[in-house]
Amino acid sequence: MKKKLLPILAVLLIISSCGKKEQQAAPQGPAPFPVQTVMVQDATVYQEYTANLEGQQNVEIRPKVNGFIQKVYVDEGQVVKKGQILFKLETQTLNQDASAAKAMVQAAQVEVDRLKPLVDRQIISNVQLETAKAKLAQAKSAYGSIAANIGYGTIYSPVNGVIGSLPFKEGSLVNPSSETPLTTVSDTKIVRAYFTMNEKQLLFFNKTFNGATAAEKLKSVPEVSLLLVDNSEYDQKGKITAMNGLMNATTGTTEFRAEFKNPQGILRSGSSGIVRLPIIDKNIILVPQNAVFEVQGKQIIYVVEKGNKVKSRIIVTNGTSDLNFIVTSGLSEGEVIVVEGASKLKDDMEIVPQQTKNSTSEKSDAVAIDSVKTNTTPAKK
Template sequence: MTRHPLVHLAHAATFALTLAVLAACGSQAQEHGNIAPAQVSIAPVVSRDIATSDEFTGRIAAVETVELRPRVGGYIERVNYEEGQEVKKGQVLFTLDARTYQAEFDRAQAELSRARSRAALAASELARAQKMADVRAISTEEFEQRRAATSQAASDVSAAEAGVAVARLNLEFTQVRAPIDGLAGRALVTTGNLASPDATVLTTLVSLNPVHVYFEGDEQTYLRHNQQARDDGRGASRDARNPVRVGLSSEQGYPHVGVLDFMDNQVDPGTGTIRARAVLDNSDRLFTPGLFARVQLIGSEPESALLIDDKAVLTDQDRKYVYVLGADKTAVRKDVTLGRMVDGLRVVESGLAAGDQVVVSGVQKIFFPGMPLDAKPQAPGLAAAVASSP
C-alpha cells in the first residue's frame, strides 16, 4: 500500500521536533552545572505537640448590659459623667429636679411628727383611764374606747413612717446612679429635658470585665467534641470548663485564652447549630462588646505534628509541594499532604520529616529541582516562637 507524500512529510516533521526537544534538554542539563546558585532562606520543620481543634466565628458581648431609666419623673438638672468613660457602681450619672420630692419628704416628716404626738396623747389618756378603771371611776365602754384610740394612733404612726420612707426613696431616686461598674454610653437625655419614670432611657451601661464570647457550632462538630471528650476521659463541654482560644480580627492566631462556661440546652432545628459561650478576662480592656472574634475550641489531647511556614508551599495543578535543601546544597522537591493552620503555621501530614530544611523565601528563584542553592537560615520569627511556646 502506497502512502501519500503528505504523510511522509508529517512523520519527518514529528521526528525532527523530537530530536530538537531532546537536544534542548541535553543542553539544559549541561548548563545546570554552570548556573548561579539561587539565594534563598530556609527554616527547619517545626515539631510540636498540638491538639485537634475547631474554629468558629463569634462576637464579644458584655456580661451585664443596662438601659438606665429613672425611677421617678422630672426634668434633668445635670448630667454628671463624661460620655464614653468608665463609671463605678453607685456613681451619680444624672440629677433630676428634686424640689417637688424634697417638699413631699418634708410633708411626710411633718405628718409623722403629728402622728407620733397623737399616739403619745392617746397613750397618756389610756394610762389615766386604766387608773380610773381600777377604781371603777369610768365605765368599761369608755376604757375600751381609749384603748382603741391608742391602737389607732400607733397604726397612724406606722403609716406615717411608711410615707416618710417612700418620700425618702423618691427623693433619692432623683439622683440616678450607675447600678454596675462599666462603660457608659452617650447621654440620650440632656439637661432641661423631661424624663418619664421607668420609660425614658437616659443612657446605656455595659460591664467590661470579664466579657463573654458567643459562637455557634454545627451539629456534627457538637457530636464529635462530645465523643472526643468521652474518649479522652474529659467532661463534656456542657459539664466542664474546657479551654478555648480567641483572636480578634487584627491579630494573628489565637493569643487569648478563656474557658467555655455555657452550652445551650438544644440544637436549633432551623439552622442545625447550637450556641455556646466562653468567658474571657478583660483586665487590660482589650475587648469591647460587639467586636468580631475568632474562636478555637480544643477538641482532643495534644499529639505530635510537623509544621512549616505556609509561604513555603507551592502548587502544581492539584498537588502541593515544597523545596528542601538537599545534602549537596541543591533544591529537592517534596510533595506534601497538608493539614490545618496552627498559630500561623501549616500542619504537614506527610511528605516531610523532622530536621528537613524548607525553603521559605526565594522559592520563585528556583526554576527546576536540583538547582544549586545559596541557603541562609531565616531570621528567628514565627516558627521559632511556636517551637518554643508551651
C-alpha cells in the same frame, strides 16, 4: 580587491551565525532545585472563633421615678467609681408631697399621744388607740415611700466602669418604663468574649478534652489567645470559663465564654475579636506553602523519585500555618519534596536536589491554624 573581500566576509558571518545556533541548541544539564525531607512531628493547631466582647458587668442605668433631668454629672467614655453620682432628677413636686405626708405623720402621732392616757385610765377602749396607731403606721409608710422616691432622684453608679452613650440631656423627661436607659456603665477590668461552636465543632471539643462534666472539660482546656480587629494578638492570655449546657435548636450552636484581663483598657465592650483555641495535633506532616500549587481545585506537590526525577502528586491538607500546610494524605515520612520553583517543573524532569533546612522541624511546636470562624450570638445578659 574590495569585491573579493565581500564574499569572504559573508561566508564568515554565516559560519558564525550557525555556530551560535548550535551553541543555543546544545542540551543543558539538570537544574538545581531546593528540596526538603518530609518529617512527622507534633504541632499546636489553633481553631478560630469569631467573638463578641462584653464587659464583665454591663449595667443599664434607669430612673426609678418620673422626672426631668436636672443635672448630668458625667460624660461619655468617662471612668467612674461605684457610688459616684451620675444624674440628678428634679424632685420639687415630690418635696411638696413629702411635706404633706410628714404633716399626716405628725397629726397621727398627736392622736396616738392623746388617746394613750385615756386608755391607761380606762376611759376609752383600747380599740380606739390601736386604730390610731395603725393610722400612724400608715402615715409613716406613705412618708417613707415619698422620701425614698426623692432619694431615687439622685442616681449613683452601682459599679466601677466606663460610661456608655448619653441619649438624654439636661431637661429631658425620663421615666422607669422608657425603653432606652439613661446610660450604661461597663466594667471592663475583665472582658468576656462570647463565641459559639456548631454541633460538629462541639463534638470535636468534647472528644479532645477530658472530663465527665462541662466544668471538668473546661479545667483541661489550655489558655486561649485573642486576635484584635487589626490582626494583632492581644498581649493577655484568656481562659474559657463557661459553656452552655444546651444546643440552640434554632442556630444549631452552643455558646462559650472566655475571659481576658484588661488592665490597660485596650478592650472595649461591644467590639469584636477572634478567640484562638490551641489544640496539640500529634504526628502530622507540615510542608511549606510555596511547595504547593493548585490545578482545578486540587493541591499538588512535586516529589523527588529515583534518578532525581520529579513526579507531581495530589495531596490533601487541613489548615495552614503562616508558612506551612498541614498534610493529611498524599505524603509519607522520609519522602523528598521540591519546596520552590514548582512552576518550572514537569513530570519526569530530572533535577539537582539541594537539601535545605526543614523550617517546620526547627520549631518543636510549629503553629498551625485551622480556620473555623463562626458567627456568634449576642451575649446573654
